[in-house]
Amino acid sequence: MKDTPNRKKILGMNKRSLVYLRPSNRKRYVRLADNKLLTKKNLKKANIPTPNLFAVISTRRELLEFDWHKLPESFVIKPNLGFGGEGIIIIYGHKKNGNFVTGGGKELTEDDLVIHTSNILDGNFSLGNAPDVAICEQRIQLSSFMKPYSYKGIPDLRIVVYNKVPVMAMLRLPTKRSGGKANLHQGGVGVGIDIATGRTTHAVAKGFWLEKDIDLHPDTRAPLRGVSIPQWKDILLLAVRASIVSGLGYSGIDIVLDKELGPLILEINARPGLSIQNANLSPLDDRLKRVRGLKIETAERGVKIAQNLFGGEIEQEIEGMSGKQIISTTEKITLISKDNKKIEVDAKIDTGADITSMDIDLARELGFDEVVNIYHKLHPSGHINTMKPEEIMKMHDDIIDVKTIHSSHGTTQRILIPLTFYLADIKVVTKTTIIDRKHLTYRIIIGNRDLKNFLVDSSKTSSILRLKAKVKKPTPTGSSDSTSSTTATKNDKP
Numbered sequence: 001m002k003d004t005p006n007r008k009k010i011l012g013m014n015k016r017s018l019v020y021l022r023p024s025n026r027k028r029y030v031r032l033a034d035n036k037l038l039t040k041k042n043l044k045k046a047n048i049p050t051p052n053l054f055a056v057i058s059t060r061r062e063l064l065e066f067d068w069h070k071l072p073e074s075f076v077i078k079p080n081l082g083f084g085g086e087g088i089i090i091i092y093g094h095k096k097n098g099n100f101v102t103g104g105g106k107e108l109t110e111d112d113l114v115i116h117t118s119n120i121l122d123g124n125f126s127l128g129n130a131p132d133v134a135i136c137e138q139r140i141q142l143s144s145f146m147k148p149y150s151y152k153g154i155p156d157l158r159i160v161v162y163n164k165v166p167v168m169a170m171l172r173l174p175t176k177r178s179g180g181k182a183n184l185h186q187g188g189v190g191v192g193i194d195i196a197t198g199r200t201t202h203a204v205a206k207g208f209w210l211e212k213d214i215d216l217h218p219d220t221r222a223p224l225r226g227v228s229i230p231q232w233k234d235i236l237l238l239a240v241r242a243s244i245v246s247g248l249g250y251s252g253i254d255i256v257l258d259k260e261l262g263p264l265i266l267e268i269n270a271r272p273g274l275s276i277q278n279a280n281l282s283p284l285d286d287r288l289k290r291v292r293g294l295k296i297e298t299a300e301r302g303v304k305i306a307q308n309l310f311g312g313e314i315e316q317e318i319e320g321m322s323g324k325q326i327i328s329t330t331e332k333i334t335l336i337s338k339d340n341k342k343i344e345v346d347a348k349i350d351t352g353a354d355i356t357s358m359d360i361d362l363a364r365e366l367g368f369d370e371v372v373n374i375y376h377k378l379h380p381s382g383h384i385n386t387m388k389p390e391e392i393m394k395m396h397d398d399i400i401d402v403k404t405i406h407s408s409h410g411t412t413q414r415i416l417i418p419l420t421f422y423l424a425d426i427k428v429v430t431k432t433t434i435i436d437r438k439h440l441t442y443r444i445i446i447g448n449r450d451l452k453n454f455l456v457d458s459s460k461t462s463s464i465l466r467l468k469a470k471v472k473k474p475t476p477t478g479s480s481d482s483t484s485s486t487t488a489t490k491n492d493k494p
Contacts, residue, residue: 009283009285009286010274010277010283010284010285011274011277011283011284011285011288012274013274015285016274016284020162020249020250020288021250021270021271023249024162024163024248024249024250025248025249025250025251025270026247028247029246029247029248029270030248030270030271032246032247033246033248033251033268033269033270034081034083034127034270035080035081036078036080036081036082036135036267037053037056037080037133037135039246039267039268040053042245042246043242043245043265045245046241046245048238048241048242048245048265049238049261049262049263049264049265050264050265050266051076051137051138051139051140051256051258051264051266052137052138053135053136053137053138054071054072054075054136054137054138055071055135055136056080056133056134056135056136057117057121057133057134057136058121058133059121060118060121063114063117063118063121063134064114068100068110068113069094069098071091071136072138073093073094074090074091074092074093074139075091075136075137075138075139076088076089076090076091076135076136076137076138076139077089077091077113077116077117077120077134077135077136078120078134078135078137079120079125079126079132079133079134079135080126080132080133080134080135081123081125081126081127081130081132082120082125082126082132083125083126083127084183084185085181085182085183085186086125087116087119087120087124087125088181089102089108089113089116090102090103090139090153090180091108091139092139095107098110100112100113103152103153103179103180117134120132120133120134121133121134140154140256140258140264140266141258141259141260142154142259143257143258143259144259145230145257146257148217148220148222149171149173149217149220149222149224149227150173150174150220151173151174151175151176151180151217151219151220152174152176152180153174153178153179153180153181153182154174154182154256155171155172155173155174155182155256155257156171156172156182156254156255156256156266157169157170157171157172157193157229157235157254157255157256157257158170158172158252158253158254158272158276159235159236159239159252159253159255160250160251160252160253160272160276160284161239161240161242161243161250161251161252161253161302162249162250162287162288162291162292163249163291163292163293163294163296163302164240164243164244164296164298164299164301164302165240165291165294165296165302165303165305165306165309166195166236166239166240166302166303166306167195167284167287167288167291167306167310168195168276168277168280168282168284168287168310169192169193169195169236169276169280170190170191170192170193170276170279170280171190171191171193171200171227171229172184172188172189172190172191173188173189173190173191173217173224174188175187175188175189175205175217175218175219176218176219177206177218184204184205184206184211184273184275185206185273185275186206187205187206188205188206189203189204189205189214189217189218189224190203190204190205190211190275190276190278190279191203191224191227191279192276192279192280192281192282193229193280194310195236195306195307195310196307196308196310197228197232198228198229198232198233198235199226199227199228199229200224200225200226200227200229201225201280201281201455202225202279202280202281202455203215203224203225203279204275204278204279205218211275211278215351215448215451216351216448223351223352223448223456225351225455225456226329226351226456230257231257231262231263233303234262234263235255235263236303236306236307237299237300237303238253238255238263238265239253239255240299240302240303241299242265242268243268244299246268246270248268248270250272251268251269251270251272252268252269252271252272252273253265253267253268253269254266254267254268254269287309287310290309291305291306291309325424325426325453325454325455326454326455326456327349327423327424327454327455327456328349328456329348329349329350329456330346330347330348330349330442331346331347331349331423331424331446332344332345332346332347333345333347333421333422333423333444333446334421334422335362335366335419335420335421335444336366336420336421336422337365337366337367338366338367338368339367343362343365343366345362345443345444346442346443347423347442347443347444347445347446348441348442348444348445348446349445349446349451349454349456350445350446350447350448351448351451351456352448353445353447353448354447354448354449355403355416355431355432355433355447355448355449355450356419356430356431356432356433356444356445356446356447356449356450357432357433357434357435357437357444357445357447358419358432358433358434358435358437358443358444359434359435359436359437359438359440359443359444360372360375360376360434360435360436360437361438361443362443362444363417363434366419368398368417368434370396370398371396371398371399371415371417371434372434374395374396374399374415375415375434378392378415384412384413384414384415385411385412385413387413389401389402389413392413392415398417398418399415399416399417400416400417400418400431401416401431402414402415402416403416403433405433414433414434414435415433415434416431416432416433416434417431417432417434418430418431419431419432423446423454424454426453426454428450428453430449430450432444
């Protein structure tokens with residue numbers, strides 16, 4: 001976590017073990033949580049959904065006699081006592097030649113599976129290298145919601161539950177670097193989640209030395225902030241119920257969203273990692289102290305307490321610790337013209353767009369008449385796409401760059417001009433493309449490159465609506481009250 005005044009509050013491994021794990025997690029329950037088969041059995045008894053179990057291989061004899069082709073078309077092989085995502089192989093299907101297809105289209109023979117399973121039995125992937133058994137279970141089907149945030153793997157949700165209260169959560173995303181595994185230490189992405197709303201707030205990925213802040217998925221380029229997790233309250237309740245069944249007072253519950261079955265418990269961790277603090281830009285210790293010693297009777301009560309305690313403070317925590325201003329998806333901004341005049345406009349905040357884009361008439365108002373005239377000369381004829389960027393830039397000093405844009409309408413070159421604006425009282429000096437946006441709702445959209453000092457929260461009321469609320473006339477007595485909202489058209493593109 002970044003160096004902030006709250007750094008001393010960050011929960012470290014020693015304090016986690018001495019203050020929270022040892023007093024809260026009895027050894028017998030820790031052993032149960034480490035054993036995936038026993039955990040699955042206990043969860044099934046409590047009617048808590050988990051991936052279906054297909055087979056268990058416990059001995060060399062069972063391994064040699066095992067018929068791999070009796071398993072379903074797709075399945076997962078994992079060590080019963082494994083940790084950190086090690087030793088897991090995901091099979092996506094069979095080939096006509098009898099081989100099995102794993103991630104990235106790689107083929108494995110039956111002998112490959114036998115060798116890997118033999119390594120599992122030897123304890124190569126288990127805690128303390130203890131002899132182990134191999135589990136063959138249902139492969140999770142990626143939900144359509146998660147597709148934009150996944151690279152050849154299944155994202156999962158890690159929820160830390162303490163004293164029956166879900167105190168912190170993050171979304172873990174697989175990447176090319178992680179080999180399709182949702183594991184932060186292997187190169188996956190961690191995205192913090194607001195406990196109250198289920199919306200993502202901040203994302204980190206493994207850097208060269210330390211974790212680094214990111215705004216987009218490194219492979220799919222999907223925006224990671226302001227994403228609403230579906231069935232959020234059900235997910236929190238499921239996590240607390242699983243923690244109760246486990247007998248652990250402090251646990252990390254891993255949940256996946258299956259395309260057909262919805263939320264499923266993947267694993268229960270008796271020693272959950274601490275990177276979740278970085279993803280949330282919030283120290284765990286503060287939250288744990290606030291629920292320590294509370295008498296929680298039900299899972300529903302635990303979730304309600306969590307959403308009351310940790311939802312209202314999330315914005316202040318993130319702004320204070322990240323140094324970033326939280327804004328909405330629509331905001332009023334102040335543009336500075338070439339002759340230093342101020343022009344206030346409504347802007348769409350679009351983390352999905354790479355760069356800022358402005359309407360040509362607005363560019364005229366800012367003093368770029370000559371560049372707009374060049375635009376009208378080059379764009380309608382399509383001549384701009386036949387010219388080299390350096391040729392276009394020589395046409396006027398205010399043309400500071402030319403960018404190639406790929407969209408559903410094709411590929412085109414666009415002129416960029418200098419731009420200075422103020423958003424939430426923060427000065428931004430950048431460059432913007434110019435385009436005819438008369439048919440669109442907003443005259444300007446602010447792209448991701450200009451949002452480095454901001455966090456975008458889709459649930460936050462925009463400055464546009466706040467201003468409208470202030471000037472709204474009182475509703476006459478007896479008439480019905482109505483609320484207006486501003487939405488962008490589906491055609492709003494950079």
